Amino acid sequence: ESATLGLFGLGTMGSALSLNILEKGFSLHVTNLETEVVGEFVKEAEDAGLAENLHGADDLAKMVAAMAPPRAIILMIPSGAPVDETIEKLLPHLAKGDTIIDAGNADFHVTRRRTAEVEAQGFTYIGMGVSGGEDGARHGPAMMVGGSPAAWSGIRDVIEGIAAKFEGSPCADHFGPDGAGHFVKTVHNGIEYADMQLIAETYGLMRNGQGQSPSEVGEVFERWNKGVLESYLVEITAKVLQASDTETGGPAVDVIVDAAGQKGTGRWTAIEAVRLGQSANVIEAAVAARAWSSEGEARAAGSAIFDAPRGDLELDEADLEAALLVGRIVSYAQGFRILDAASAEYDWSIDYARVAEVWRAGCIIRSSLLGDIAAAFRGDLPEGQLIFSETFAKLISEGLPALRRVVGAAVAGGHAVPALASALGFLDTMRTKRGTADVIQAQRDFFGHHGFVRIDGRRDQHGPWWD
Ligand code: 6PG
Secondary structure, rough: OOOOOEOOOOHHHHHHHHHHHOOOOEEEEOOOOOOHHHHHHHHHHHHOOOOOOEOOOOOOHHHHHOOOOOOOEEEOOOOHHHHHHHHHHHHOOOOOEEEEOOOOOOOOOHHHHHHHHHOOOOOOOEEEEEHHHHHHHHHHOOEEEEEEEHHHHHHHHHHHHHHOOOOOOOOOOEEEEEOHHHHHHHHHHHHHHHHHHHHHHHHHHEEEEEHOOOHHHHHHHHHHOOOOOOOOOHHHHHHHOOOOOOOOOEEEEHHOOOOOOOOOOOHHHHHHHHHHOOOOOHHHHHHHHHHHOOOOHHHHHHHHOOOOOOOOOOOOOHHHHHHHHHHHHHHHHHHHHHHHHHHHHHHOOOOOOHHHHHEEEEOOOOEEEHHHHHHHHHHOOHHHOOHHHHHHHHHHHHHHHHHHHHHHHHHOOOOOOOOHHHHHHHHHHHHHOOOOHHHHHHHHHHHOOOOOOOOOOOOOOOOHHHH
């Protein structure tokens, strides 16, 4: 049975999503914390010719009362305390079988907690990741749903109806219970951070290492977007770099302070990776780079103490392209490794091929690689590692020498490339059969009698330093 749909929170994302819902022919009840916004939104919908199935209400209680059960109420509000407060306000008005949908960027641990609390009272709860910014919300976002199958079936029509389409197939799916959807979105954002950082580092090498202007680099990205790097983020970077500031007439990027903001989702991916005993080091490097970027004064001091990066790099454009591609592959692969670890830990049974497919349109990390990633997950994946699949092992083998040349030149010239270097460090580790952790184990045994496994399989062995 399809639920009656309501939406609370008519900010940028909430209004855009509401117009999308109405445009696709679904009925919608809306309300907002500040009541006057409701009237403004109804007017906007009327002007757009989309108000026929729209019902504006003054507040949450009135909106719920006007909706026939079973209801599904989407919350499009800032994550954190506002969500808890709204749930508390909403609960007394709900009937058994009603669903609350948190469509913000929530921490999946919190979504798990909220799901348990709301469902203990006889209602259902959905944590839904929505990607694609305002434009995505208005014309088709990618959506990653977590919650009970029953709750999903009540909203599936509308979610698939408003989602972005890739060759006709909706970029939305249900990935498992409770926090699964929000975690898939969190990993999406971790990959988003990594990809943005890899792109920025590649720009930096051309700009600061080779003296190319932003618009020249923008043209390079524009060309790359027609090839293996085809993706939303490369596309918008090409546009961003070719834009001029309206005040100075110079490159738009040159008037922007080089300190990156972050609301937390990329960081959650890194935290969860480490918590699960893994490391998504390209994503971690991107989180680190954002943190370091905000230490502008310290960097200014450092630039006066140490030598400046050299501006005499001579890198092949094809090498830079290949290096960026390999970095991107590793960041996706690390994202999927964390999904896998979390899916095992929380019993989610996430379908990774579907995740890749849902990310093919509407979301920020959409790229032409995702079709190949989905195919790789449906095929033979040695050790469960995306980088070992036939397609990606080949792409990595071909691109690895270029990544090595790019990172080598960057390192020699003093240019910071933490994400590209992390990708190389990861790949070099994963192609080394016998690593150097024998020495770590020997050290642990030496100072703490921790014991080690001998190469013949005997466990709890100790070194001659204890004889
Ligand atoms: C998306 C984005 C979106 C938002 C992030 C940005 O998929 O549409 O990820 O959710 O832009 O909040 O995150 P930061 O503010 O942490 O960069």
